[in-house]
Amino acid sequence: MIIHFNEGTSVEVSQDTGEWQAWEAGTYDCDCDENGFFATCSIGYGSTMMEAIADLHEKIQNDA
Numbered sequence: 006m007i008i009h010f011n012e013g014t015s016v017e018v019s020q021d022t023g024e025w026q027a028w029e030a031g032t033y034d035c036d037c038d039e040n041g042f043f044a045t046c047s048i049g050y051g052s053t054m055m056e057a058i059a060d061l062h063e064k065i066q067n068d069a
Contacts, residue, residue, distance in 0.1 A: 016061065018054050025057035027051055029065070 015030035027049040047068060049061025 016058055018057060020054070024050055025051065025054050027054070027057040027061040029061070 016027050017030045018025060018027045020026075023054070028046055047061055047064040049057040049064060051060050053055035
């Protein structure tokens with residue numbers, strides 16, 4: 006699922022493993038780890054979709 010925010014940022018979310026994951030949409034050029042997730046891109050995790058998005062947002066802010 007892709008979620009679009011007013012700031013022009015799009016986030017993809019998934020719940021394949023029971024825990025929610027969120028990452029910036031369009032970051033497919035990053036290297037994937039053995040589970041198919043983006044090893045070089047920030048990934049947010051949480052027990053809910055919104056927790057994962059908030060975790061991602063925090064990680065992106067810390068990287069900036």
